[in-house]
Amino acid sequence: MKLRLLTVLYFMCWSLAAVAQEKLLQAGPMVGYSEMREVKLWVQTKEPAKVKIKYWAKDEPGKVYTTSEVRTDAANANAAHLLADQVTYGKKYSYELYINNKKVKRNYLLEFQTQDLWQHRKDAPDFSFAVGSCFYVNDTPYDRPGKPYGSTSFEILTSIHQKKPDFMLWIGDNTYLREPDWNTKTGIQYRYTHTRSVPELQPLLGSVHNYAIWDDHDYGPNNADRSFWGKELTAEAFRTFWANPNYIFDEGPVTGTFQWNDVQFFMMDDRWFKSPNSRTTDKAYLGEQQLNWLIDALHSSTATFKVICVGGQVLNPAAVKENYSNHPEERQKLLDAIAEAKIKGVIFMDGDRHFTELTRLDRPGTYPLYDFTISPLTAGLSNPKNEANTLRVPGTLVQEHNFAIVTVQGPAKERSFKVTIYNAKGADIWQKEVKASELQ
Numbered sequence: 001m002k003l004r005l006l007t008v009l010y011f012m013c014w015s016l017a018a019v020a021q022e023k024l025l026q027a028g029p030m031v032g033y034s035e036m037r038e039v040k041l042w043v044q045t046k047e048p049a050k051v052k053i054k055y056w057a058k059d060e061p062g063k064v065y066t067t068s069e070v071r072t073d074a075a076n077a078n079a080a081h082l083l084a085d086q087v088t089y090g091k092k093y094s095y096e097l098y099i100n101n102k103k104v105k106r107n108y109l110l111e112f113q114t115q116d117l118w119q120h121r122k123d124a125p126d127f128s129f130a131v132g133s134c135f136y137v138n139d140t141p142y143d144r145p146g147k148p149y150g151s152t153s154f155e156i157l158t159s160i161h162q163k164k165p166d167f168m169l170w171i172g173d174n175t176y177l178r179e180p181d182w183n184t185k186t187g188i189q190y191r192y193t194h195t196r197s198v199p200e201l202q203p204l205l206g207s208v209h210n211y212a213i214w215d216d217h218d219y220g221p222n223n224a225d226r227s228f229w230g231k232e233l234t235a236e237a238f239r240t241f242w243a244n245p246n247y248i249f250d251e252g253p254v255t256g257t258f259q260w261n262d263v264q265f266f267m268m269d270d271r272w273f274k275s276p277n278s279r280t281t282d283k284a285y286l287g288e289q290q291l292n293w294l295i296d297a298l299h300s301s302t303a304t305f306k307v308i309c310v311g312g313q314v315l316n317p318a319a320v321k322e323n324y325s326n327h328p329e330e331r332q333k334l335l336d337a338i339a340e341a342k343i344k345g346v347i348f349m350d351g352d353r354h355f356t357e358l359t360r361l362d363r364p365g366t367y368p369l370y371d372f373t374i375s376p377l378t379a380g381l382s383n384p385k386n387e388a389n390t391l392r393v394p395g396t397l398v399q400e401h402n403f404a405i406v407t408v409q410g411p412a413k414e415r416s417f418k419v420t421i422y423n424a425k426g427a428d429i430w431q432k433e434v435k436a437s438e439l440q
Contacts, residue, residue, distance in 0.1 A: 021102040024049050026078065027196040029097045030205035031112045032243020033258060034167070036089035039112050039209075040243040043097060044079040044196065045072045053082050055095035055112075077189040079240050090116035108203040113166070115260065124262035124304070126409035130165040130208070132156075133215070133311075133351020134173040134376030137195045142178045150176075151378040151424070154200035156401055159426035161204040163405050167260065168208050170242075171351045172215030172270075172311035173379065182220050182230055188237045196241060211267065212242045214254055215311030215352050216322075219271040223322060226273055226284070235272075248293055255290055257297060262415065263408055264303035266294055270311040270322075277322065285327040286310075286334075295337045298346070304415050304436050305345045305408065314348045315359040315371035316389045322352065339366060345439045347417065351375040354382035356398035356421055358432055359391045367439045370432075372419055374404045396421075398429055413437075 024045050032040035043051050052069040056062075065086040072078040087093065092113045097104045116125050136150035143149060160168065175195040181187035218238065220228040228234075231252070238254050239247070244267065248255045253272040258265050273287025286294065298306060308314070312322045319325040338346055348371040359371040381399055401424040410416050418433040 021049075021099040022104050024099050025097070025104055026193060027202070028205055029053065029095075029110065030243065031207065031209045032081070033211065033245035034113060034115055034209045034260075035245065036115050036117055037085065037087065039084040039087060039093075039114060040245070041067070041082045041084060041095070041112070042079065042241075042243045043072075043082065044077060044193065044241075045099060046078065048073050048078060049099050050101065051080050051082065052098050053084060053095050054098065055084050055087075055093045057088065057091045057093055058111075059091070061094075076240055077193060077237075081243055084112070087114045089114050106202075106206065109207050111207045112209065118261065123412045124408075124415070126407070127166045127261055128163070128405055128407045129260070130160050130163065130168040131171060131349060131372075131374050131404040131406060132160070132168070132377045133171045133374060134354055134379035135170070135195065136173075136176045136376070136379035137198055139178075139194055142180055149380045151401055153424065154198055154378065156377055156403060156424040157198070157200045157204050159422060159424060160403055160405075161208065162426060163422070165208055165405060168204070168210050169265070169309060169349070170210065170212035171309050171349060171374065172213055173217040173351060173376075174212055174214065176217045176379070177220065177234070182234070184230075185233050185236075188230075188233055189240075192237050192241045210242070211244055211258060211265070212238075213267045213269065213309050213311060214238055214271065216271060223277060224271060225276045226271075226287075227276060228271075231272065248290075253290060255293070259303060261408070262304040262412075263417075264301045264306050266297060266306065266308045268294065268308060268310045275327075277326070283327045283329065285324055285330050291330060291334060295334070295341075298338065298343050299341055301343075303345065304412075305347055305417050305439070306343065307347050307349055310348065310350045312352045313350050313359070313371065313373055315361045315369060315391060316373070316387075317391055318388045320387055335361075335363075335369075338369075339363060342366070345436060347434070347439070348372065349374065353384070354379055355384055356396070356402050356404075357384075357389065358393040358396040358419075359389060360393050361391055370434060372404065372432075374402070374421070376401060377403060393432070396430055396432070398423075400424070402429065 026044040028043040030042040053067045067082040070080040138150045181191040253269040256267045275284045324331045361369040415436040421429045
């Protein structure tokens with residue numbers, strides 16, 4: 001009888017301890033980049049704690065691996081990056097989060113995958129990814145008076161998750177810094193934490209790989225440029241809260257690149273080097289150093305599709321807001337470099353504008369360039385009715401909350417890049433399929 005009572009008490013104490021650790025979880029876990037030999041994961045606790053991940057291949061559940069344990073700390077917003085480095089290419093994994101050595105239960109699926117080794121062996125595997133920008137989360141004490149700017153519903157996050165993409169591209173304005181935020185590390189970490197903690201976001205973070213760039217609102221004030229005094233702080237926060245695979249520059253800009261099967265993504269920073277809007281000389285957008293890297297990287301890339309991700313619109317000819325057309329010399333340098341080198345398969349993707357549209361630039365003697373603008377997820381909507389985007393593809397303007405799912409599929413000689421725009425409920429609005437053979 002005494003032994004039975006002790007057993008019951010033991011399990012009661014264990015259960016209470018497990019519940020206590022669940023209450024320590026602030027946000028995540030989130031799946032970051034995926035490669036053949038490692039996967040990065042992220043988690044945030046409410047106070048300093050020890051965190052680790054246990055994971056196993058779904059086809060070998062008996063072999064359980066554990067990441068190195070990391071202690072979160074307030075200086076880094078109690079966020080931690082965890083590396084799953086005992087993985088094999090082309091597999092799907094399940095995983096569990098442990099805080100202070102106690103398993104934290106989640107009521108949704110936790111999984112990640114490694115990329116496949118297909119090169120020189122077979123055609124690149126088919127895959128899909130989600131794209132979205134302008135994710136505003138209301139926070140009444142710090143919001144503008146009056147009607148909330150952001151959507152009061154987060155069903156769009158559930159809709160994205162239900163499409164089961166392999167990964168998601170967050171292409172700018174992924175959080176919205178407010179006036180109390182951007183001048184201090186405390187404020188910046190608060191805003192990132194508040195945004196990252198949305199309950200409806202957690203299943204998407206936990207099972208879909210995530211990659212990100214930024215735009216003005218997660219960089220600093222509205223339309224912030226290279227003069228922004230706090231950009232070192234916001235760059236630090238970006239690296240803390242996202243798990244991208246690399247950064248081309250050691251400090252500062254969040255420029256990077258990654259490849260998923262036969263598609264290479266060029267993750268550009270349209271803020272760090274950008275000149276103030278009112279300047280009439282030295283009109284930098286990406287800036288000389290970053291632009292030269294991009295041109296070199298495009299030359300080097302052997303990817304079927306080369307997707308250039310930028311915070312603001314690239315091909316819209318209307319020199320309004322913060323479109324690249326406000327920087328005509330630099331923009332033309334990029335377009336000329338693509339044409340002169342006969343670089344195949346270039347596609348642009350961007351956000352910022354609070355509406356979605358497809359812009360097509362026809363070029364004499366070569367293939368047309370496409371610019372998919374996808375916005376917003378939850379932020380306020382805009383109306384470009386007086387804007388002269390003469391290159392907009394008819395029927396592609398969307399003025400409601402939306403996201404994209406891109407499917408890359410087909411054998412090597414018939415590879416296609418199909419973009420489908422969905423509304424917040426997950427109903428499709430329009431589609432555009434581009435064949436690799438059309439981009440040569």
